[in-house]
Amino acid sequence: VHAAFFLVGKQAKQYPYLVKAIRDAGNEIGNHTYNHPRLIYLGDEEVKKEIETNNELLKSITGQEVKYFRPPGGRYYFSTLKVLRDMEIILWTINTDDIYKSADRIYEDSVEAVDGDIILLHSGVPQTIEALPRILKYFSSHNIKPVLISELKDIRSRESFNRRCPQGL
Secondary structure, three states: OOOEEEEOHHHHHHOHHHHHHHHHOOOEEEEOOOOOOOHHHOOHHHHHHHHHHHHHHHHHHHOOOOOEEOOHHHEOOOHHHHHHOOOEEOOOOEEOOOOOOOHHHHHHHHOOOOOOOOEEOOOOOHHHHHHHHHHHHHHHHOOOOOOOHHHHHHHOOOHHHOOOOOEOO
């Protein structure tokens, strides 16, 4: 099973071997800013620095351009779109709040997914790691196939995939 990992730059800088391992395992890597600030509290230049610094870092580690961006908390202003250039904002349709919930609750929230949903999970969270095998087993038994963002884009025909309209201005 492959996934998209939206990486925070300061962590990627500290653990470049993990970034390479994520990429080498066939996963997609997206930008989640350099320091993980709430973009709605920053000026345009600060937002630009957060995104561009992380893009440069991730490219230097992986050798690949970053195609996708996820703003911390899913919130951003229209002005952020100018910085993104060809990158696409990828949000989620199911927020498991996995950092704060039990493995059982993460499982319950995740299995509500239907084809085309994007589930927000965080790497390195013990209860998420505990829930993931059960989630994947459920998906397998219900013919729900996790796919990469690039594959999902190919599958989806509706325009709502590329969310260029901000949530929570």
